[in-house]
Structure formats: structure tokens, C-alpha cells
Amino acid sequence: MHRFLSRGALLAACVVVSPVALGMLAPDALIAQAATTTARTGTSGSMLIRNATVLTVTKGTLKNTDILVQNGKITGIGTGLTAPAGTTIIDATGKFVMPGIIDPHSHMMSDAVNEGSLSVTSMVRITDVLNPTAVNVYRALAGGVTSANILHGSANTIGGQNATVKLKYGEEASDMLFPGAPPGIKFALGENVTRKNSNTFVIPGQPTPQKRYPTSRMGQEEVLRDAFTRARDYKATWDDYRSKTAKGDKTLLAPRRDLELEPLVEVLEGKRLVHAHSYRADEMLMLLNLADEFGFKIKTLQHGLEGYKIASEIAKLGAGLSTFADSWSYKIEAYDAIPYNVAILMRHGVVATINSDSDERIRRLNIDAAKLMRYGGLTEDEALRTITINGAIQLGVENKVGSIEVGKDADLGIWNAHPLSVYANVDKTIIDGEVFFDRQKDIAMRAEKEKERAELEQADANKAPGATRRGVITPLPEMPQ
Amino acid sequence: MKYYRNLSVSRGRAIARAGARAATLALSAIALLAPWQSASAQLGSFNPDPGPRGTYAIRGARIVPVVGAEIASGTIVIRDGKIEAVGANVTAPAGAKMIDGTGLTVYPGMMDAGTSIGLSEISQGAASTVDISEVGSFNPNAQAFYAINPHSAHIGVTRVVGITHVLSRPTGGIIAGQAAVMNLAGSTAPEMSVVQNAAMVIQLPRSGFGGRGGGFAATTGGGNTQEVNRTRQRQVDSLKTLMRDAMAYGKVMDAYAKDKSLPRPASDVVLASLVSTVRGELPVIMMADRENDIREAVMFAEEMKIKPIIMGGRDAWMMAPFLKQHDVPVLLSAIMDLPSREDDPYDVNFSTPAKLAAAGVKFAITSGDAGAEARNLPYTAGMASAFGLSKEDALKSVTLWPAQILGLGDRFGSIEAGKMANLVVTDGDVLEAKTGTKFLFIDGRPVPLDSKHSVLFEQFKDR
Numbered sequence: 001m002h003r004f005l006s007r008g009a010l011l012a013a014c015v016v017v018s019p020v021a022l023g024m025l026a027p028d029a030l031i032a033q034a035a036t037t038t039a040r041t042g043t044s045g046s047m048l049i050r051n052a053t054v055l056t057v058t059k060g061t062l063k064n065t066d067i068l069v070q071n072g073k074i075t076g077i078g079t080g081l082t083a084p085a086g087t088t089i090i091d092a093t094g095k096f097v098m099p100g101i102i103d104p105h106s107h108m109m110s111d112a113v114n115e116g117s118l119s120v121t122s123m124v125r126i127t128d129v130l131n132p133t134a135v136n137v138y139r140a141l142a143g144g145v146t147s148a149n150i151l152h153g154s155a156n157t158i159g160g161q162n163a164t165v166k167l168k169y170g171e172e173a174s175d176m177l178f179p180g181a182p183p184g185i186k187f188a189l190g191e192n193v194t195r196k197n198s199n200t201f202v203i204p205g206q207p208t209p210q211k212r213y214p215t216s217r218m219g220q221e222e223v224l225r226d227a228f229t230r231a232r233d234y235k236a237t238w239d240d241y242r243s244k245t246a247k248g249d250k251t252l253l254a255p256r257r258d259l260e261l262e263p264l265v266e267v268l269e270g271k272r273l274v275h276a277h278s279y280r281a282d283e284m285l286m287l288l289n290l291a292d293e294f295g296f297k298i299k300t301l302q303h304g305l306e307g308y309k310i311a312s313e314i315a316k317l318g319a320g321l322s323t324f325a326d327s328w329s330y331k332i333e334a335y336d337a338i339p340y341n342v343a344i345l346m347r348h349g350v351v352a353t354i355n356s357d358s359d360e361r362i363r364r365l366n367i368d369a370a371k372l373m374r375y376g377g378l379t380e381d382e383a384l385r386t387i388t389i390n391g392a393i394q395l396g397v398e399n400k401v402g403s404i405e406v407g408k409d410a411d412l413g414i415w416n417a418h419p420l421s422v423y424a425n426v427d428k429t430i431i432d433g434e435v436f437f438d439r440q441k442d443i444a445m446r447a448e449k450e451k452e453r454a455e456l457e458q459a460d461a462n463k464a465p466g467a468t469r470r471g472v473i474t475p476l477p478e479m480p481q
Numbered sequence: 482m483k484y485y486r487n488l489s490v491s492r493g494r495a496i497a498r499a500g501a502r503a504a505t506l507a508l509s510a511i512a513l514l515a516p517w518q519s520a521s522a523q524l525g526s527f528n529p530d531p532g533p534r535g536t537y538a539i540r541g542a543r544i545v546p547v548v549g550a551e552i553a554s555g556t557i558v559i560r561d562g563k564i565e566a567v568g569a570n571v572t573a574p575a576g577a578k579m580i581d582g583t584g585l586t587v588y589p590g591m592m593d594a595g596t597s598i599g600l601s602e603i604s605q606g607a608a609s610t611v612d613i614s615e616v617g618s619f620n621p622n623a624q625a626f627y628a629i630n631p632h633s634a635h636i637g638v639t640r641v642v643g644i645t646h647v648l649s650r651p652t653g654g655i656i657a658g659q660a661a662v663m664n665l666a667g668s669t670a671p672e673m674s675v676v677q678n679a680a681m682v683i684q685l686p687r688s689g690f691g692g693r694g695g696g697f698a699a700t701t702g703g704g705n706t707q708e709v710n711r712t713r714q715r716q717v718d719s720l721k722t723l724m725r726d727a728m729a730y731g732k733v734m735d736a737y738a739k740d741k742s743l744p745r746p747a748s749d750v751v752l753a754s755l756v757s758t759v760r761g762e763l764p765v766i767m768m769a770d771r772e773n774d775i776r777e778a779v780m781f782a783e784e785m786k787i788k789p790i791i792m793g794g795r796d797a798w799m800m801a802p803f804l805k806q807h808d809v810p811v812l813l814s815a816i817m818d819l820p821s822r823e824d825d826p827y828d829v830n831f832s833t834p835a836k837l838a839a840a841g842v843k844f845a846i847t848s849g850d851a852g853a854e855a856r857n858l859p860y861t862a863g864m865a866s867a868f869g870l871s872k873e874d875a876l877k878s879v880t881l882w883p884a885q886i887l888g889l890g891d892r893f894g895s896i897e898a899g900k901m902a903n904l905v906v907t908d909g910d911v912l913e914a915k916t917g918t919k920f921l922f923i924d925g926r927p928v929p930l931d932s933k934h935s936v937l938f939e940q941f942k943d944r
Binding site: 047136138139142191196198201308309311312326327328329330331332334335336338339340343344347359360363364367368370373375376377383417420421422423424425432442443446449453 | 485510515602603604605606607633634657735817818819820823824827828852853854856857860863866867868872912913914915916917933934935937941942944
């Protein structure tokens with residue numbers, strides 16, 4: 001299926017602000033969406049995968065094993081399984097099947113990442129800006145990823161409402177939202193919020209980011225305390241109204257709705273998961289204690305590069321942590337990051353994961369997980385947990401994905417070698433029993449795409465200004481305003 | 482105490498101190514860490530000094546020499562910094578410190594020819610730790626050698642994966658300066674240095690964005706294509722003028738050296754630093770990612786008769802016959818880049834090494850990273866192998882080939898008698914992310930396997 005300048009692409013073209021994005025407005029970009037690949041095959045959500053090495057993650061490794069998938073769910077795991085006539089059969093002899101990889105921290109598909117004007121923007125929602133045609137979704141599928149937590153950026157102390165998605169490339173954004181996933185919200189602490197590095201981010205032609213409260217970790221604590229104090233009062237006002245109304249009082253006016261505080265009330269009620277960007281141990285501890293004081297949990301510390309320094313406290317206060325495998329030293333608050341972070345956290349009982357925070361690194365989370373065997377000596381299953389079931393736990397969807405078990409969604413990766421090997425690549429990526437990436441099909445389609453590209457490049461509209469036959473400068477097609 | 486498997490981070494320290502008793506001293510070495518723990522809040526000084534040169538023998542190990550056939554079980558003798566002997570039937574000399582290699586594999590130390598290691602510690606928010614660029618466009622006399630911090634924490638964490646030597650280069654401007662080839666061990670730059678002046682680094686001004694290193698002309702053209710091109714041409718002309726001046730300067734200096742009765746020419750350190758470059762003696766690393774940038778770099782090099790090495794090379798796969806025809810090698814650093822065009826195959830950059838190998842283009846795989854992420858070099862080579870490069874070539878692309886491209890093939894890159902004893906001993910395939918390093922030798926000296934990261938691990942693992 002091709003999407004010529006789909007809705008998402010037009011949206012992207014309208015909101016472009018950075019020079020990197022401006023670069024994409026070269027004539028190339030006008031044909032870019034034409035040849036994006038969708039390898040989805042019509043399995044109707046049912047298939048029988050035969051004779052694979054199955055890395056269930058939660059129930060060990062099973063050799064020469066079949067997986068039966070019906071209507072998007074795993075219905076059988078064993079040997080000699082049979083399927084109803086007409087079911088797609090996938091021979092996985094010599095191949096490895098693992099649960100689809102879950103990335104707990106991504107910004108893919110986001111046409112906007114930060115609402116940077118205020119430091120509390122709990123009212124804004126990633127679901128409003130999801131671009132389902134972002135080609136990086138397909139590239140992530142090619143790395144065996146099936147789900148991701150799409151978060152706001154880290155400009156604000158409270159950044160906005162997340163979207164947990166399944167990477168069903170080719171479908172509408174609304175169909176990519178993970179059914180039943182609990183809502184979440186992004187918090188952020190440290191250098192990105194205080195904007196201490198902003199002068200290093202000056203973009204030519206763009207205004208230099210202005211100073212804004214808070215500019216210190218002291219201010220961050222106060223911003224959070226203020227926000228949750230207001231949220232607690234707001235909740236009390238509504239609780240009071242509902243209680244009196246329930247008792248039959250019909251004279252009361254409903255309190256004015258506050259879209260900033262509503263999500264924070266959900267946090268206080270434990271209905272919305274907090275994913276908090278944080279680096280230094282002290283700021284994490286501040287947040288964990290503040291949350292404890294207000295009676296809620298931090299579902300994940302995101303990045304949490306110094307988490308290993310306070311692993312006991314993180315475990316005690318019941319937070320998870322999602323980090324980079326080995327990124328460090330790119331700014332001051334990342335200088336004490338160590339690749340043993342996950343090992344130390346896991347040995348202390350913390351649910352820990354590896355995330356990408358990057359459309360590039362999301363393509364090779366399997367290798368990042370393998371590094372944990374080197375740094376701190378995780379077992380294969382423990383390493384795999386950090387990119388599968390632990391991510392599912394952190395997103396509140398562990399009953400549906402993250403391991404290969406009967407009853408779970410058929411979100412699977414079929415690999416040509418053990419996925420913790422650098423020599424492995426993905427053969428097929430499956431979501432809800434449908435194939436969304438197929439390497440052999442991708443390769444088979446390349447010649448046709450190359451031909452299509454060449455044809456499009458010859459179209460006058462796609463030539464650079466001044467490049468037409470008679471030397472007449474052809475204006476670029478008008479962009480929608 | 483928490484349970485940690487493969488608690489081997491301290492073994493190298495033991496060997497540095499105790500030679501043959503190394504393997505048995507792993508646990509007692511932890512106690513030696515105490516004095517460092519206070520250093521964890523400082524910049525640098527995390528890299529323990531290597532042990533002395535001497536005579537060492539690694540026995541009973543599987544040996545992957547890169548040149549020649551694999552040895553299932555053999556001995557390597559190291560003496561005074563060099564590999565003295567290697568083979569299945571080599572006998573360890575009396576008095577050599579013995580390392581038991583049973584169950585382990587020995588590889589030549591890897592080389593990352595695409596770093597700026599030691600020049601940039603913390604890239605954001607700590608400008609005073611960054612010495613990677615000079616002001617101005619032409620700095621042929623800026624030498625990385627003089628700014629490399631031997632105590633950069635990046636060095637310790639990079640070498641423990643088996644990267645024993647690197648090319649460290651300045652960036653920025655049109656002539657960024659001179660890159661050095663350094664061993665990743667030693668307390669001073671001279672102690673680390675293998676080749677102080679290994680290559681000149683040039684980035685031709687480019688028009689437009691895309692690829693690494695920014696586009697100089699693009700920022701001054703105000704979006705007017707013709708003005709961008711004029712600016713670019715002026716900058717290229719300035720570069721050519723400088724290089725021709727250097728050629729003339731070299732001739733004048735040579736003439737004066739032969740005949741002191743001639744008028745004494747005025748010295749010029751900038752021109753002097755360019756003479757070996759314009760004479761084609763010093764290789765020139767030319768930063769180029771895009772197809773047209775690669776072509777222009779090669780054509781420029783031919784016109785100016787300099788010896789080019791392309792660094793970056795994102796689109797090198799499109800240019801393979803051209804690069805082969807012009808015999809230009811590539812230091813690839815774009816393998817992990819996202820495809821630059823939306824409709825490129827998803828694996829277009831993963832598969833570049835395989836395409837270059839098939840076309841017979843000489844290349845090496847580099848991290849392209851300033852330093853902190855250089856340790857991922859082996860996994861990048863492994864990824865290239867997942868997408869078509871043979872495992873043997875993947876290993877060569879981070880050992881022998883970078884050395885050869887920089888003219889150091891007789892000193893590095895394989896386990897052969899007479900070569901520098903840069904060796905890594907592992908518990909598995911050196912390109913696999915899960916593999917652990919057990920012993921490390923650089924310049925024939927045993928290197929402790931501690932780093933800033935293992936020190937912090939020890940400090941906090943049981944807290």
C-alpha cells in the first residue's frame with residue numbers, strides 16, 4: 001500500500017521548525033512517502049509457526065516448538081500442533097522466536113514533542129500528534145519492536161500525556177493505540193528542564209530559548225509540590241461535589257473543569273502511570289519521596305542513569321527504571337552513568353528496562369540487551385526481560401504482551417539467529433497475528449520501488465528549481481498552509 | 482552481598498601487579514580499588530596504569546590471528562612490547578609470566594580509526610572539557626596529540642572491550658588539523674602515541690545540509706543557491722591557494738637547506754605543517770557522507786595530488802566502482818545512521834560494508850564517535866556482518882584494515898611475530914556484545930580491566 005503525501009506527511013510539513021526537518025523539504029521529500037513499505041500480509045490474525053527455538057522469556061527456552069496463533073492471540077505452544085485448514089503456516093526451522101520488543105521510551109511518530117512554554121503541561125496529549133506514516137515505525141519493526149511508549153520530551157517538569165502504541169504500520173493512528181493500556185504522563189527533572197544547556201542548542205534562525213521557572217532543582221521540587229497541592233485541592237472540590245450530589249443535593253454547580261489538573265488527579269488516584277525523566281540520584285530520590293508524600297507511585301524513572309546509586313530506595317518505593325544500555329558522558333548529569341546500572345537495579349529487585357529514546361537505536365535494542373550480559377552478568381533470559389516483559393510491566397500491559405504464553409497477544413519477532421547475537425537480524429515481525437515486517441518481502445519489493453523512484457524523480461514537480469529541460473525555474477508545488 | 486555473575490572486572494588489575502598469578506587474584510584485587518573511590522566525582526584519572534613491559538606467554542588459548550589460519554590451541558609469546566612468537570607448537574620461554582588461556586580466545590586489539598578520543602570529555606554543558614576544534618577555517622598546524630587527555634575516562638571504558646588503539650582527530654573548519662594514532666594506555670600523550678602526525682583532516686565546504694559536520698557555505702548563503710555556491714567556491718579557492726603556497730614554501734625551504742647562500746626565507750608554521758600533505762606523503766582524511774561530497778573530495782584530491790581517505794562514507798555504497806577505480810579507501814562511520822532518504826531500504830547503511838567488500842573497495846569500520854560511544858565499535862562490525870559482510874571481513878574491518886589504510890599494516894592489526902603486542906583475550910567472539918574481556922595487552926604491557934565504570938560498579942553494587 002502506498003500513501004502519497006498522506007495526512008500525516010502534510011501535517012509534518014506544516015509544523016516543521018528545525019533545520020534538520022527543513023532539509024527534508026528538499027524535492028526528495030515530496031516523493032518520500034510514495035515508496036514507504038508495508039509488508040503486512042493477510043493472515044487474518046491466525047498462523048502456525050513451526051519448529052522454532054522459542055524464547056518465551058518467562059517460561060524458558062523451548063526447542064523445536066510450534067506456536068499456534070488464532071485471531072491475534074497465542075492459543076497453543078508445543079510440538080506437533082495443527083491448525084485449521086487455510087491457516088498461514090510459517091516454517092521457522094533454525095530460527096528463533098521471541099516476544100515483540102517493547103520500547104518504554106520513544107518519540108517516534110510525534111509531530112510535536114514539547115509544549116515548552118510552561119513547565120506544567122499535563123493537559124497536552126501525544127495522541128493528538130501521532131503521525132502513523134512515520135517511516136521510522138517501519139524501521140523499528142525491522143528491529144523486532146512491536147510496542148512503544150510514546151512520550152513527550154523533557155522540556156517541562158510535567159510534560160504531557162503519553163501514548164502506548166503497537167507499531168501497526170499502515171494503519172490509522174487510532175488503530176495503533178494499544179487497547180486497554182493504562183494512560184501515562186511524562187515528568188522531567190534535571191538539566192533539560194532547567195535549560196542550563198540551552199545555549200548549546202541554539203538553532204540558526206530560531207530564537208534562543210528563554211529562561212523560565214524553574215532554573216534549578218530546587219524550583220523543580222517546588223513546581224511539582226505546587227502542582228500536586230493544587231491537584232489535591234481540585235480533587236477534594238470534585239469529591240465534595242460528587243458526594244453531596246450523590247446524597248441528593250441538586251442545588252450545587254459543578255466545579256469548573258481544569259484540564260491541567262485532571263490528569264494529575266488521575267495520578268493521585270493511581271489511574272495514570274508516571275514516567276519521569278531523571279538522571280541524578282538526588283533528583284530521583286526527591287521525586288520518589290515527594291510522590292510517596294502525596295500517596296502515589298512513580299511507575300518508571302526514565303533514563304535514571306544514576307539509579308544504581310540508590311537502588312535500595314528505588315526498590316523500597318516501588319518504582320521501575322528504564323535506562324540506556326551504555327550511553328554516558330554526553331552531558332554533566334550523564335557523566336556517572338555506567339552500563340552496570342540495570343544489573344545493580346535488577347539484583348536489588350527493581351523492574352528495569354532498556355529503552356532507545358531514539359529512532360535509530362530502537363532498531364537494535366536486542367544488542368543493547370546483550371550488553372547487560374557483559375556488564376553485570378545478566379543471564380540470557382534476564383537480558384531479554386529488559387526489552388520485553390519488564391517493559392510490558394512498566395506500561396501496565398504485562399497481561400497482554402512481553403512474553404510468549406498462551407492467551408497473550410501474538411506480538412512476536414522471528415529472528416534468523418539468537419536475538420542476543422550481533423549477527424542476528426529479524427526475519428518477520430508479527431503483531432496481533434499479522435505480519436507487519438517481512439525481510440524477504442522487503443528485499444523482493446526493492447527493484448520495483450527503485451523503478452518507481454526513478455520515474456518520480458523524472459517528474460517535473462520533483463526536480464530542483466532550475467533543473468527542468470529548458471532551464472525554466474519551476475516553482476515547487478505549493479505547500480498547504 | 483548481591484549475586485553478580487561473571488564478576489571479572491578486576492582481573493586485569495591483578496595481572497598487572499602479579500603477572501602469572503593473575504587469574505587467582507581476581508577477588509583480592511577488589512580491595513585495591515579503595516583509594517580510587519574518591520576519584521569517582523572528578524573528571525578523568527580513572528585509567529589505571531598498565532603493568533611493565535616484559536616477557537609474557539599466553540598459553541592454551543584459541544588464537545584468531547586475522548592473517549593466517551585460526552589456531553585451535555596455541556601460545557603467544559610477548560617480549561618487550563612485541564609479539565615474539567605465535568603458534569600451536571611455540572614454547573613459552575623460561576621466566577615468562579604465564580597467562581592461562583584455556584577456554585579463552587586471543588584476538589589482535591581492535592582499532593577505532595574514527596574517534597576524537599581524549600579531546601572531548603563532556604560535549605554539552607562543560608565546554609571547558611572540549612578541545613576538539615579551533616577557531617578559524619584553516620588549522621593544519623593544530624595537532625590532536627597536544628590536546629588528548631590521557632586521563633579521559635573514555636579511554637578506560639573503551640579499551641576494556643578490546644579496542645587497544647585509535648585514531649583521534651580534530652573536527653571543525655575546513656582544515657581541522659592533524660589526527661594522531663594513539664595506544665589507549667599510558668599516562669602521557671608521548672607514552673600513548675604511535676604516530677603523532679597520522680593524517681591531516683579536511684572537510685571541503687559543502688552546500689546544503691545532510692551528513693555530518695555541518696555545511697559551511699549553507700549557513701552564509703541565506704538560502705540563495707547561487708550565493709551558497711559562490712561562497713563555497715571562494716572557500717575551496719582559499720583552500721587551494723593555501724595548499725599551493727605550502728607546496729611553494731616546501732620548495733623554497735628545500736632550496737635554502739641545500740644552498741645557504743640564498744636569502745633565508747621567513748618561517749611559517751602554518752605552511753610548514755601542510756608541506757607533507759601537499760606532497761602526498763601524509764594521508765588526508767576527507768569528511769564526506771553524501772554521494773556528491775564523496776565525488777568532489779576525490780576529484781579535489783586528484784587535482785591537488787594529495788592522498789585521500791574518505792571518512793563518514795554514508796553514501797559510499799553508491800560510489801563503490803568510483804572509489805575502487807580511484808583507489809580511495811573509506812573509514813566508514815555511518816553504518817548505524819538512519820537511512821538518509823525515507824524510501825531507502827531500512828538496512829541501506831547496515832549493508833554498506835558488504836557492498837564495499839563485494840566491490841573491492843578498501844574500508845574500515847569506525848565508531849565515528851568523539852569517544853564515549855567508541856566502545857560500541859565491535860557491535861557495529863557485527864551488525865555489518867548480520868547484513869552481508871563475512872564474519873572474517875567484519876573482524877578485519879576493525880583490526881587489519883584500519884591499520885593498513887593509515888599505513889600501519891606492518892605494525893598493527895594481526896597476531897604475527899614482530900607486530901606490536903596489542904592483544905585482547907576474551908571468553909567469546911570479540912564482536913559479540915555479551916562477550917567479556919579477560920586479559921588485555923597494549924604495547925606489550927598488561928592493562929588492568931578497571932575503568933570509571935567498574936569502579937562505580939564496585940562502589941555501589943551492594944549498597
